[in-house]
Amino acid sequence: MAGFKSKLRDYLHTEYRPGERRLVMKIDFFILTFCCLSYFTNYLDRSNLTNAYVSGMKEDLGFVGDQLNQINTCFTVGYVIGQLPANMSLHYIKPRYFFPSMMVIWGCLTMITASVHRPQSIMAIRFFQGIAEATTFVGTHYILGSWYTERELGKRSGIFTASGLAGTMIGGFIQTGIYQSLHEKNGLTGWRWLFIIDGLITIPVAIYGFVFFPDTPQTTTAFYLTAAEKELAIARVPAVEERSPVSLGFFKKVLSSWYWWGFVGLWIIAGETESFSANGLMALYMKSHPTNKFAVWQLNNYPTAVPAVGIVSTLFWATLTDFLRGKRWLVGHFIAIIGVVTSAMVLAASRDPANAASTTVVFAAYYLAGTVYACQATFFAWCNDAMRYEDHMFRAVVLAGMNLGSNVINAWWSIVFYGASMAPWFKRGMWAMIAMSIALTIWTGGLSFLDRRNSKRREMVHGESTPVNVDVDVDVDAKSV
Known part of the structure; x- marks a missing residue:
């Protein structure tokens, strides 16, 4: 207990x-x-x-079959192309x-959506919107990694991700x-006003970014940072050589590294465990409920609890893994358990859809699935x-590759497994x-082994201090996994 209190004091009182x-x-x-306002409007x-x-x-434009999923696929294709x-x-x-x-572009495209008269028009708009939004998520993580130390990064990443979930929640x-x-x-109908107002909200945030965003520590010209603070910002993070990415050797290095295959594979698998929430399945379940007829306000408001749970889970796990010296792999095993449990709950409820308890179980499953957003x-x-000790563009490309790989799968995954025509079950x-959850726990275990081995090797070769994602009792932890 004394050791835990000591760690807690050390965590809360940073020198x-x-x-x-x-x-x-x-x-x-x-x-x-x-970053948070940008991601908020992005998800809005x-x-x-x-x-x-x-x-x-759906009724005004005459949607049929899985056209809603096809629109999401068009967005994802543009998102992948732009990554x-x-x-x-x-x-x-x-x-x-x-x-x-990019914010100005996607804000304008959002407002243009209010003028459409058929689903195919939304498909074209969403394709270009995906290209404009391509850099937001991974680009921001690259910026966060450029400014913050390992000890600070988890909480900031959690706050950033939670802001996107807030956009989803408030959107309802x-x-x-x-x-x-x-x-x-x-x-104009209510749904057309939604696109207009969401687009208008985006523009002031973009103007704020033009004026105040500080770029990276090496390139910042922010007027609110003194010369001493700019030097300190550079000194806080490891000094790495800037290299131009436009070379064959660079791409060979990327594609032959375990970083690329390990983390891209991780996010391909983990990204699909978010499918319950990311594809709005709860709203589609309610819209196609076998016995109940839900009002419009219920269809919009009830699913907002899913991202609300996600915000709490994201902040909890981001803070906890910082406190545990960066043991991010714990989240992989947690998510795997949640994925199996929530799927089993929905499958069990589908056996007796007319039973009132069936609806309660499905609602509980979707709310519980919101915890998966922590990944x-x-x-x-x-x-x-x-x-952290690799060159900046190597890290940037791997981060982009993670999102790219996941969205390549997302482009067809929702149509095959979560088409609107497959509602409600x-x-x-x-x-x-269930299959992806099992794969996730296996992949997480393998990747955590590679990460620990690489950290030990770097410390032995370069004499660097143990980074925060490696605890001093790593051998004991490895045996207990």
């Missing part, structure tokens, strides 16, 4: 160098505010499609200009409010931790979730 606390407060304010614009679908868009080029562009274009510019309440107050206002922050922080998807 800073002169001026470092003030620097961290500044970058927390200016980086996290923009994404989640509004399902909100609009269950609020009248690596967008993240590599950060080597040539200052993030202060690049990030906000926004749609409810819009539907009640603006439906048929000036001849976003922790797994990208894990990659940042593991690659998505039985094929439930079995796929």
Whole structure:
């Protein structure tokens, strides 16, 4: 108990160098505010499609079959195409200009969606919106890894990811409010007003980024950082050589590294454990319920508890894995258990759909599945931790590759396993979730072994201190896994 209290005091009372606390407060304010607001509007614009679908868009535009999933696939294809080029562009274009510019583009495309008259038009818009949004998630994780130390990174990654979940959660309440107050206002239905208002919310955040976002420690010209603070920001993170990514040798290094295959594979598997939440399955379940008829406000409001649970889970695990010296792999095993349990609950409920208890079980399963969102922050922080001593663009490309690999699978995964026509039970998807959960715990175990071995080797060769993602009792932990 005394040892735990000592660790807790050490965790809560970080020792800073002169001026470092003030620097961290500044970058927390200016980086996290923009990144979180950006990701909030990003997910607000994404989640509004399902909100609009269950609020009248399906009937107004004559959706049939799995066209909703096909729209999501078009977005994902654009997202995949834009991943690596967008993240590599950060080597040539200052993030202060690049990030906000992409925000303006996707905000305008969101507003244009309000004018469509058929599903095919939304498919085209979402494709280009996916390209514009491609750099937001992994690009931000690259920026966070450039400014924050290992001890600080998990919590900040968690706060960033939680902001996206907040966008998903609040989107349902926004749609409810819009539907009640603006439906048929000036001849526009409530779901069309949703796209207009969500797009308008994005523009001021982009303007804020143009003015205040500080780029990276090596390139920042932020007016609110003193010369001493800029030097301190560079000294806080490992000094690595900047290399141009445009070379055959660079790509050979990437594709032959365990970082690429290990972390890309991790996020391909883990990304699909988010399918319950990411594909809006609870709303589709309610829309196609075998016995109950839910009102529009219920269709929009009840699913908001899923990202709410995700926010709590994300912040909890991000903080806990920081406290446990970066043992991000714990989340992989937790998520695997949740994936199996929630799938089994839905499959069991489908055997007696008319029973009132069946609905209760399914609601509980989807709310519990929201805890799986914790993998976003922790797994990208894990990659940042593991690659902290590699060159910047190597780390940027692996981070982009993680999201790229996951979305390549997402492009067809939702149609095959979670098509709107498969509602309300998505039985094929439930079995796929169980399989991916089992694969995740196996992959997590193998990757944590490679990470620990690499950390030990680096410490022996270069004489570096043990990084935070390796505890001093690592041999004991390895035996207990």
